[in-house]
Amino acid sequence: MHLKDLRQAADGAAQTLDDRLPRVELTGDRRLVLENHRGVTEYGETLVRIACGGSEVRVTGTGLRLSALSLTEAVIEGKIHSVELGQAGGNEPC
């Protein structure tokens, strides 16, 4: 592969990684950090739904709690069973 091709591939990868896209960081099954979100759609002990633009992050587990919430970050702690990324559900964040 020529150097020119490598450079083009790297530039293309950089353009697709938009800083505004939601980012999920999971530590074990105890802590989840979500960046670039649009608000809390649902907050319960076993289900937390957070809107991320056109998609939604669903976190299921037990003892879930929002340990921190700011304009850019949301931190969910507890016993996390699953994390799903899907299309935004019927309810939009109010």
Place this chain on the structure above:
Amino acid sequence: MLSHFLQWAGGQVRVRVRGASVERFLNVCMRGGISLWRIERPAPGEITARMSLSDFRRLRHLMGRTGCRVHLLSRRGGPFFLARVRKRWSLTAGLAGVAVLLFVLSNFLWVLEICAAPGVPVGRLRALLRENGVYAGAPLRGVDVDRVREALQTGLPEAGVVTFTRIGNALRVVADRAEPAPSMRDEDALTGLVAARDGVIVSLEVTGGQTLVKTGDVVTQGQMLVSPVVPPTREGGLYHHSPGRGRIMARTEHRETVLCPTERLEKRYTGAQKTQYALVLGTRRVNLYFGSGIAGGTCDKIVEKTRLSIGPYLSLPVSVVRQTYRFYEPVPVTERAETAAEAAAGRYFNRLAQTVDGTVGETGWELQEEEGAVRLTLHAACVEQIACEVIDETPLPEPEPELAESPS
């Protein structure tokens, strides 16, 4: 730690939020730039959370949009603390004074720990450090580690690598011993190998010179084992020099006679104990007891020094010294001859195993009891390396003159 302190200094409140849609409350806070933490949900439709005091003040303007009721549960932090103490000026002034004093003290070096390897003169090291501004009570900004290191390299040749580790206002100086320059070996010097002690040759590994002995030979101390004069290997060849090199293992015997006392004094503690305290403020010591620190009678003196500090980074120039005296009586004890002999023999054979270049085999001893002591004759059979290099400048033999052809 600093961020926690700043958070506390700005003030925090803990609130309880109740309403039909707490999610709405969370989103309104989020969009309004209000950060929440330690959000808990004790019941459906109810959450508790912490926020900064400034954010709580801004929340008031957003309350109408949340659709929830907010109750203040607790408040803590700098503003609330100051409000409580604002009428107690002396306490406030005292606290401020202590804070200023701690800040001033944190700019000085109060703990100087010096760890020097054996062979490095600690007194001279301490004097050199003091000359270059490193001593207890010195201002931290005047401590130039690079300059001190250069001064030690020139002024303390016994020290090798010197490391400085500073944690807060405590400095630890570790000085390793300088490695001596290795002795240069003259590869061209004419050397032979002689026996360092009497023995019977067990094995030979000769890499240079002419071997004069073989396995099984009995050799005496000083006997030449490998000569640098090598005879010709072919007819008409010449003698030449080759430095003697190699390792020669031999079976040797070590003997030593020692005198071990069987009577000794043993400490028997009486149970009596005395404790004294002293304070060290900077470099001045203040005794909190009357009299001297020298206790009469026979005792063990144990000194413990505890330096006061605030956290791991701020050491104060205050130390508490505790001196404990445990009194005992020396009681004469007579040991059995066999016990004393075993202990002495063990020490000797351990030392021999560490010093001999080989292995220690069969060992034994004979003891002879005397008045208050036991005379011990120790012997050990070893297999060790006995070849020792010596300078040997033996000249090469003159070549034999060729016989003239007889006329036919």
